[in-house]
Each structure stands twice: as C-alpha cells, then as structure tokens.
Amino acid sequence: MKKDDAEKRVQELRKLLNRANEAYYQDAEPIMSDREYDKDMDELIELEEKFGLKAPDSPSARVGGAITKEFPTVQHPVRLMSLSNTYSREELDDFDRRVQNILGHDHYEYVSELKFDGMALRLRYEDGVLVLGATRGDGRQGDDITTNVKTIRDIPLKLKGDVADVVEVRGEAYMERQAFADLNRQREDQGEQVYANPRNFTAGTLKLQDSGVVAKRPVRFFAYDLLIDGQNGETQYEKLGKLSDMGFRVCSHYEKCAEINEVHKFIEQVGGLRKDLPYDTDGVVIKVNQDEYRDILGSTSKAPRWSIAYKFEAEQAETTINDITLQVGRLGTITPVAELEPVFLAGTTVKRASLHNEDEIHRKDIRVGDKVLIEKAGEIIPQVVSVVNPDRKDRSEPFEMPDTCPACDEKLVRLEDEVAWRCVNPSCPPQVRIRIEHFASRDAMDIDGLGSAIVDQLVSNELVSNYADLYELKTEDLTPLERMGEKSAANLVNAITKSKEQPFDRVLYALGIRFVGSTVARDLARAFGSMMAILAAGEEELTGIDSIGPRIANSVVNHFGEKKNRELVDRLHSYGLNMELKEDIRKGDALAGLKLVLTGSLPNLTRKDATDLIEKYGGKTTGSVSKNTDYVLAGSEAGSKLDKANKLGVKVINEEDFLKMIGEQQ
16 A cells, blocks of 8 residues: 555545544544444554554544533543453463563463443542542543542442542443333333433433432442552452452453463353343453553553453344435435334344435345344444345345435435435434434523423424524413423523523524534634624635634535524524624733643643643643644643654643643642
8 A cells, every 4th residue: 555545545544533532532423333433453564563543533533522511620640541352262361472572481360350331430439438430531531520420320429438438430331122122112112312321321320410310210230340559469369359349340251260271261252241241241350460560561542451352242133124315414414314124232122223325225135025134333323234135035125225315305415525315405304303403402502301302392383493592482382392391491491592692603603604613613713803894704714713714614614604593693683592602701911922732641631721821821722732832731641742742842831830821820
C-alpha cells in the first residue's frame, strides 16, 4: 500500500471509529460489534505505525468516550482502564507468553471471572460508609451518581467487619433478563419506548436524575475489584473473598488457575452455562492473581498488561424476513428495516433488524421471505449476517428502493458521495417528530417532560408542525391528550417557557443543522456573536473558524438559505429565545489571542471546566501541540502532547500556574 492510500484509509478508519466511540460511550447505542471494532482498530494502529501517521486526536490514542453532563463530574484517584479483547485460544496464549516474557518466569497464577454485560461503577467508602458512587466515564473522571447507587440493594451502605479508613470498590451494575423483560412489557403497555437490552436499560436507569424512579427498578450489582488505601499485596482471589466478607455480592463463577490451560477449561465450562444464567455475560476476564506482578507488568496507554478479556462469539439465530420497511430519520435519511419472524436472541425477542442502506441489501442479496442468520452487533443491535438459503428457487424479487418517501410521498434524492437515500421535505411527519425531540433534548433546549410519546401526540393531533409551534401551546391545548392531566399540562407549558433562558449556542444546536453538533454550535456562537451575523456569513467566513471545514460551512449556508428555516428563526426570536451571546460571557482578556492545549488530569478542574475558563478569558483550546501553541496545560498522566511540547520548547504550565494567569487562584 502506498502512503497516499494509507492516509486515505486511516482517515476512513478514524471517522468510523470516532462515530462508533460516540455511539457506544455517549449514546449507549453501539453501531458495530466488538469484533468489528477491534479489527478496525488493529488495522488503524498498524497503518499509523507503518506509515508514520500517528496523531494525538486519533481514536487509537483514546480510552473511553465523552462524559455526560447530567451529574457532577468526579476525578478517579486511579485511572479505570479498559481491557484489551481477545477472541481465540491462540490470542489468549499470546497474552500468556507476553506475561511470561515480561516477568521472566512462570511462577504466577490467573484468576478467571465472568465478564458482565452491564455498567461499570466505582464506589468509595470512608470509615466503612458509602460516600460516593460514580460511573467509569472516560477512565479518568466520571459522573457522581451516588443518590442512584444508594438505591441498589446489592450495594451495602455500610461495610461489614473491621475495614480500612478508605476503601475503593469496583463492580458492575446490571439487570437480570426476566426483570428487564417485565419492565419492557410495562413500558410497551404504557406506550413508552422499549429498551434494546438489559445493558441499555441499566445505563438509562442510572442516568435518571429522579432517584425515586431508580429505586423502583431492579438494578443489581456484582463487586469484582478492591482497592484499600495503604494496604497492598493481596491477591485477586483474596480480594474477591474479602469483598464477600464486607457484604458485597460476588459472582460465584470465578476460579484460580495455575496456568493458561486451566483458563481455557474455565472458559469452556462457563461458555456452556451462559444461556442458563439469569443475566447477560459476554466473556471472561483473565487477571494475573498476584498484585506484585501487576506492578511489574504495568500497562499500555489503553489497557493493563496483566489482564485481558476473552469475548464469546456473538449468539446467532435463524428467522424469516416477513417484510422490508423504510424508516425516516431526523435529517430525512431513509433506513431499510427487516421485519422479522420474532425470535429469541441473547436475552431478548428480536422482531426487527436494521439493513442499513440499499447497497448493503444488494451486497448480501437480502429478500422478503428469505430465511436469514441474525446476530446482535455488540450483543445489542440486531443485524442480518447472511441469507441461509440463497439458492432457493421460489425467492421473491430483489429489493428496490422506492422513488418516493413512505411517509409523505415526496421524491427521494441520493446526494453525491452518500450511500443513503433522503427525503428532503421539511414537513415530512417523522422528520418533524424527530426534529422536535432533538430541539427539546437535554443538550439543546432541555424541555423537561417533552418526550417522544408527547411529541407524537402533538404532531398527530396537529397541535404543532415544527419546533417553533411549541411556544404557542397553552395548557388547555394539552389537557385533552392521553395521560396528560391539568397539572402535567401546566408543567410542560412552564418547561417550554423556561427553555427561553437557554444560551444562544444551545439554541443554535437545537435547530438541528446537519453536521452542527453542540461543540460546533458553541464555536459558531462565540465566533459570530449573534444569529444575524451567522445568517449573513458566507462559506469563506465560516471556514475561517478552526473547527469548521467546507462540509459544515456548506451545510450552514444551505440550511439558512431555505426560506422556511429563516422564518422559523424569526419566530423563535419573536418568542424571546436568545439569539446572541450575553455580554458577560467573557470574564476578562488574560488569555486573549493565546492558544492552549490540555493534556492529562488536573487536580481540581475537569477538562470542561478548564476549557470554559480558557474561553471565558479570551483564549482558545486546540487538540494538538505545534510551534503555534502558546501553552500546554498539563496534569498527571500527561502523554505524548507533553513530550512534544518539551521537544518544541512550548511553555508547560500546571493548574496552579494557569489559575494565577487568569487571577482565579484557589
């Protein structure tokens, strides 16, 4: 492969993996299987190393994803690293050889444990009392969800026995299959959206801000790791016993293994039990048992060298495609969906599976009436793997994408360089619903109580036809709706009114402009200062902003070039929404014109806190270090960015230096 071809492939892989990271870590909706992700990541790393294409913002340098904004952020005292995955006996044997080569002997043991398919949590106890429950987040910092964690009955509020002053516990929150099925059935009966699997339901539950609702949901917890301040040297096997003594539930399926062949036997044994367990498990975690050897083995930038995860093959099932229907997305993307003969797979009954796009259907030659093999990508998203009987003589005709939208009958278009067909009618009902949901979402206008079920009723009853119509709703308009009493109606109207207080950048994001996420909306707002200035800007002015390339600029210009979109903005302005930055957004000019790069974990400030302060004092954050960088703000575990700063002679400052510069010493 030539370097030009390698560069092109690297960009493709980065784009794909970034999208997968966001879907998995921020939205909890994986778009690819673990095996596909690992395969693409391995290819990316190989190409970057072979052709010298490493970059600090590449997904190969990342661990985890973005932090949610719904709860206070807390720093983890010890980085919670993800594990490398392996899928075969040979790969597991390679791991064992690496351990032996680093240690220089084979006098070590392993502990093999089930890998739970849930949500990782960190717990902190002081004087034996639970004081913190936090999500893993990006490994360095997570969300403080203590009030929700306290509702999980498997988690002791006070530890048993004589324990250290400070105890840190790691474990997995999860939901058993039957409890998940019962709750989903209740949601379906109430007209609410059902969850894809227990993992999603658990994550969604623990992100709720109403702990009273959380308490009513059967979230369970298994503890699997123990860190005690001031006490080291215990083996993993001893820690699991000690956790049980402290009052934690510890999964009984774990075993001390003298060597790698015993690990293989354990994997085979629990693999056979997998379908009979009441909860989902997607593999086995193998850990070096002795703590002193872990220190010698250390870790890479992504994962510890003393532990690895063996992933089971995805469960598969055969079923029949009864029909192929079309689904309309927020931006008009038409997604074909296979309507399946219901089949039980990996803990849930599967009735539908995405077929992605027309090209994918033709590549696999999928037709109505075919018997197909399905599996869950990442054990979450059902997908059609292949047709079981492609040579059957009485097969139906090959699938053809219709010329018109299934929802509004407008002509579909296929844009250049895209595989998807789109409906470009802004009044298309499904698009209207999804655009309003986006407008009301937490990161946009944050309209509490305006969920998909209410939006559906508003559109179906012709009370709204776009998001601007929300601001004309009155209590009496809402009370006739199903499950909407007078108090609920009044609360929703108040929430809509309160949303007018949202800052300009969130209003801009709420408009749902293609390619304009919350970060780009913030950059646009701060660069231009007002909606009027953005409306008047051309592509050349827009691309003058560092974070905005030609594709985004073209999308912004085209969006506001539509008369209907400008009219919506005018209406929102007339209702009192913020269409310009507040005068007090800047606190000073201490960093005016300076470019700063953040790296590592700061003692007190989160990355978001530091970024906000830099921008409020006139500075700008960039993702990579160059000769044009003015300062590198470095914390603990700073990596290649710090090395590059020292090499280029860029001034490195710590948190204390930074706070002195802006006059906010702590």
